[in-house]
Amino acid sequence: MIPFVKMHGLGNDFVIVDDRDGAFALDRATRQAMADRRRGIGCDQLLVLEKPNNGHGDVFMRVYNPDGGEVEACGNGTRCVAALVMDEGTKDALGVETVAGILASTRNPDDTVSVDMGEPRLRWDQIPLAREMDTLSVDMTYIPYSDPVAVNMGNPHIVFFVDDAEAVPLEECGPVLENDPLLPERANIEFVSKNPDGSLRMRVWERTAGITQACGSGACAVVVAATRRGLVDRKARIHLDGGALDLEWREDGHVIMTGPTAFSFRGEWMQ
Numbered sequence: 001m002i003p004f005v006k007m008h009g010l011g012n013d014f015v016i017v018d019d020r021d022g023a024f025a026l027d028r029a030t031r032q033a034m035a036d037r038r039r040g041i042g043c044d045q046l047l048v049l050e051k052p053n054n055g056h057g058d059v060f061m062r063v064y065n066p067d068g069g070e071v072e073a074c075g076n077g078t079r080c081v082a083a084l085v086m087d088e089g090t091k092d093a094l095g096v097e098t099v100a101g102i103l104a105s106t107r108n109p110d111d112t113v114s115v116d117m118g119e120p121r122l123r124w125d126q127i128p129l130a131r132e133m134d135t136l137s138v139d140m141t142y143i144p145y146s147d148p149v150a151v152n153m154g155n156p157h158i159v160f161f162v163d164d165a166e167a168v169p170l171e172e173c174g175p176v177l178e179n180d181p182l183l184p185e186r187a188n189i190e191f192v193s194k195n196p197d198g199s200l201r202m203r204v205w206e207r208t209a210g211i212t213q214a215c216g217s218g219a220c221a222v223v224v225a226a227t228r229r230g231l232v233d234r235k236a237r238i239h240l241d242g243g244a245l246d247l248e249w250r251e252d253g254h255v256i257m258t259g260p261t262a263f264s265f266r267g268e269w270m271q
């Protein structure tokens with residue numbers, strides 16, 4: 001039996017397995033089965049907690065997409081894991097270690113969690129893109145959408161700015177754009193429009209997971225892309241299908257994401 005916790009950040013949902021004792025070593029088929037919404041528990045990502053490396057950080061978080069493959073980052077998942085581990089003790093601040101680095105996480109008085117998601121990488125070969133180009137004007141089109149911005153937040157994101165994000169046929173263009181030949185590691189795809197009050201509306205097609213209610217690393221990529229395009233001044237409230245996140249791309253280059261976390265249930269997976 002593998003005990004798990006189900007949590008979500010704005011409806012972006014996670015199965016979290018605590019493997020800090022190294023007891024489970026979940027193979028790819030098991031990860032896939034647990035994430036399967038029809039036959040398993042179901043989630044957008046499976047998060048596995050491990051011991052931190054050499055005392056760096058308080059916990060190590062591995063992120064797996066629903067196909068069982070490991071990915072580098074998960075913003076909403078980091079907030080959930082930080083909240084879960086904070087609940088074990090008395091600390092309101094800790095470091096969540098990931099393959100992309102240690103993410104400093106803090107619980108705020110209103111119970112939201114803020115995570116320092118680190119610095120975006122903006123060179124074409126850091127996204128990565130298949131050939132050299134300006135990441136502020138990427139040569140990618142799905143008529144009538146074109147000219148997106150590319151940002152790597154540990155994982156790759158392609159951000160399209162459009163007049164009306166609600167009108168985008170995301171279920172049609174998401175899979176095509178995710179698999180564009182320009183993207184050797186594929187990418188998460190965001191469509192964004194600016195609201196009259198200055199906030200942003202974002203819809204997301206996550207790499208492998210498809211349409212999700214929210215994507216934290218995607219929201220980080222969006223505040224960076226919108227700042228580079230002159231649409232916001234380093235800060236933005238971003239409205240996703242599942243609710244809002246507050247983002248800041250600080251002058252020191254780090255992106256800070258703030259939002260809620262929610263516990264759903266605990267259970268046990270029978271192998």
Ligand SMILES: N[C@@H](CCC[C@H](N)C(=O)O)C(=O)O
Nearest residue numbers: 074075076155207215216217
């Ligand atoms: N939901 C996550 C992102 C998950 C990873 C993504 N699907 C990928 O393949 O990079 C988030 O909140 O950031």
